[in-house]
Amino acid sequence: xxxxxxxxxxxxxxxxxxxxxxxxxxxxxxxxxxxxxxxxxxxxxxxxxxxxxxxxxxxxxxxxxxxxxxxxxxxxxxxxxxxxxxxxxxxxxxxxxxxxxxxxxxxxxxxxxxxxxxxxxxxxxxxxxxxxxxxxxxxxxxxxxxxxxxxxxxxxxxxxxxxxxxxxxxxxxxxxxxxxxxxxxxxxxxxxxxxxxxxxxxxxxxxxxxxxxxxxxxxxxxxxxxxxxxxxxxxxxxxxxxxxxxxxxxxxxxxxxxxxxxxxxxxxxxxxxxxxxxxxxxxxxxxxxxxx
Numbered sequence: 001x002x003x004x005x006x007x008x009x010x011x012x013x014x015x016x017x018x019x020x021x022x023x024x025x026x027x028x029x030x031x032x033x034x035x036x037x038x039x040x041x042x043x044x045x046x047x048x049x050x051x052x053x054x055x056x057x058x059x060x061x062x063x064x065x066x067x068x069x070x071x072x073x074x075x076x077x078x079x080x081x082x083x084x085x086x087x088x089x090x091x092x093x094x095x096x097x098x099x100x101x102x103x104x105x106x107x108x109x110x111x112x113x114x115x116x117x118x119x120x121x122x123x124x125x126x127x128x129x130x131x132x133x134x135x136x137x138x139x140x141x142x143x144x145x146x147x148x149x150x151x152x153x154x155x156x157x158x159x160x161x162x163x164x165x166x167x168x169x170x171x172x173x174x175x176x177x178x179x180x181x182x183x184x185x186x187x188x189x190x191x192x193x194x195x196x197x198x199x200x201x202x203x204x205x206x207x208x209x210x211x212x213x214x215x216x217x218x219x220x221x222x223x224x225x226x227x228x229x230x231x232x233x234x235x236x237x238x239x240x241x242x243x244x245x246x247x248x249x250x251x252x253x254x255x256x257x258x259x260x261x262x263x264x265x266x267x268x269x270x271x272x273x274x275x276x277x278x279x280x281x282x283x284x285x286x287x288x289x290x291x292x
Contacts, residue, residue: 070138071110095154097149099148102148112134127276132175135179139182142183143186151195152190152191152208164179168223169227172224176220177220179220180220183216257282257291
């Protein structure tokens with residue numbers, strides 16, 4: 001059976017979905033008007049389905065591209081590690097305290113990229129779960145790389161800026177701020193641990209800690225807000241005719257829920273997975289719109 005659920009749920013964020021107004025009662029049009037409207041509506045829905053399918057494919061393609069960048073970065077780290085171990089006197093870092101940890105981080109990054117590539121191609125998990133897990137692993141790896149190369153003075157601290165920037169584009173504002181807060185916690189913990197380790201010889205850098213904390217939170221808020229505005233602008237471009245965006249979203253969300261149920265022969269767990277939703281959220285939507 002061909003699956004044709006609407007992809008607006010992937011476009012509209014949860015905050016916007018909560019604000020959908022109740023659908024107003026509409027008067028039945030005359031027979032001639034109804035026939036014309038039926039033709040226009042069919043054309044509009046076909047256009048919308050095509051646009052949403054393209055949008056969905058582009059989102060998954062973007063995630064694959066992000067994994068390709070992980071491959072290049074991981075391979076560069078592995079090559080750097082091999083060079084350090086094989087070439088005497090080659091030292092690209094001012095402090096290289098944990099060479100084995102550096103190599104391990106490069107390997108973990110490479111393996112995670114391969115795993116997420118398979119998950120993205122097969123689409124075994126909802127897109128949001130894949131993204132959140134990816135950025136969580138990237139944050140941890142960034143912290144370990146910083147620890148292996150001289151704490152907060154390491155150039156790998158910039159990885160946190162890259163992770164938060166890319167995460168803020170594809171995640172919701174709340175998730176982006178959580179990612180920034182998690183990155184700040186990792187930076188603080190790593191620096192405190194490094195300084196308190198007697199043999200490290202690393203000094204306190206409270207100024208750098210404060211700078212990174214403020215910068216990461218600002219970037220997360222600003223970029224996620226801009227990304228949200230862009231998503232809303234793109235969403236409005238899909239609204240046909242004079243229909244309000246609230247009515248349009250409500251109607252398309254109901255169509256998506258019904259289409260997913262039809263595509264999975266009424267299996268609610270599979271339907272929720274098909275739409276990239278949790279089962280709890282899917283069940284709530286069914287109850288909200290009184291869909292059996």
